[in-house]
Amino acid sequence: MPASSAENAADRIVTTHTDHDKCSLSGLAPLEAVLFDIDGTLCDSDPLHYQAFRELFLQIGYNNGVPITEEFFIEKIAGKHCDDAARGLFLDWDLEKGLKFMDEKEDLFRKLAKEQVKPLNGLNKIRKWIEEQGLKRAAVTNAPRPNAELMISLLGLSDFFQAVIIGGECDRAKPFPDPYLKALEVLQVSNDHTFVFEDSVSGIKAGVAAGMPVVGLTTRNPESLLMEAKPVFLIRDYDDPKLWAALEELDQKGAPGGTASA
Numbered sequence: 001m002p003a004s005s006a007e008n009a010a011d012r013i014v015t016t017h018t019d020h021d022k023c024s025l026s027g028l029a030p031l032e033a034v035l036f037d038i039d040g041t042l043c044d045s046d047p048l049h050y051q052a053f054r055e056l057f058l059q060i061g062y063n064n065g066v067p068i069t070e071e072f073f074i075e076k077i078a079g080k081h082c083d084d085a086a087r088g089l090f091l092d093w094d095l096e097k098g099l100k101f102m103d104e105k106e107d108l109f110r111k112l113a114k115e116q117v118k119p120l121n122g123l124n125k126i127r128k129w130i131e132e133q134g135l136k137r138a139a140v141t142n143a144p145r146p147n148a149e150l151m152i153s154l155l156g157l158s159d160f161f162q163a164v165i166i167g168g169e170c171d172r173a174k175p176f177p178d179p180y181l182k183a184l185e186v187l188q189v190s191n192d193h194t195f196v197f198e199d200s201v202s203g204i205k206a207g208v209a210a211g212m213p214v215v216g217l218t219t220r221n222p223e224s225l226l227m228e229a230k231p232v233f234l235i236r237d238y239d240d241p242k243l244w245a246a247l248e249e250l251d252q253k254g255a256p257g258g259t260a261s262a
Contacts, residue, residue, distance in 0.1 A: 079200025122238025
C-alpha cells in the first residue's frame with residue numbers, strides 16, 4: 001500500500017472516531033483480518049520485562065544504583081524497539097554496547113517468561129471467534145524474533161498466526177507504520193477491512209499510521225496516555241463487553257460467518 005494511502009486512511013480514522021464513547025468497528029465490514037501486538041496484548045508480559053531490566057540495571061549500577069520505577073519503564077522502555085530503547089537509556093554508550101546489554105536483558109526475559117507467562121483474560125475466546133469467522137491474522141511486534149516465537153509458542157498460538165512480523169526486520173519499527181503495512185502485504189488484505197489490538201502508545205500510533213482502527217488494551221499503560229495515540233476505543237481485556245458489542249455490530253453489518261456473542 002502506498003504511504004499516501006495509509007496516511008489518508010489514518011486521517012479518516014482519526015476524523016471518524018473522535019467520539020471515543022462510541023465503540024464501533026462497523027465501518028470495516030466485511031472484516032478480513034485482525035492483527036495483534038504480542039507483549040501486553042496477548043499476555044501481561046511487561047512485568048517480566050520490567051523485572052529483567054531492573055535486575056540488570058542494578059548489576060551495572062544504572063541510575064547510581066537506584067532501582068528504576070514502573071513509571072520510568074513505561075516512559076522510556078515499554079513498546080519501544082531495542083535500538084530505540086538502547087539509544088534512550090544509554091546516552092554515554094555506543095550503540096553496540098547498548099545492544100549487547102539489551103541482548104542480555106532479552107535472555108533473562110525469556111527465562112522468566114518460560115515460568116510465568118499467561119494469556120490475557122478472554123484471549124482464547126477472541127481466538128475462537130476469529131477462527132470461526134475465517135479471518136486472517138498476524139502478530140506484529142517490536143520484540144526480537146526469538147522472544148516473539150517463544151511467547152506465541154508458550155501461549156499455544158503457533159498454529160493460530162499465519163504470519164509473525166518483526167519491527168526490526170522492517171525498514172522502520174513501530175511507532176512507524178512499516179510493520180503493520182508489511183502484515184497487510186503478507187496477508188494480502190486491505191487496511192479498510194482490518195483492525196489492530198495494541199497496548200502501547202508506540203503500537204497504537206503505528207496501527208493508526210498504517211490506516212487501521214486500533215483497539216487499545218489497558219494492560220499496564222495509563223488510559224490517558226493511550227488515548228493520546230487515538231485508538232478507536234479501549235478495553236481492559238478480551239472479555240470486555242465493549243469489545244463484544246462492537247464485534248456483534250460489525251457482524252451484523254456484513255462480517256463473514258456467524259454472530260459474535262458475549
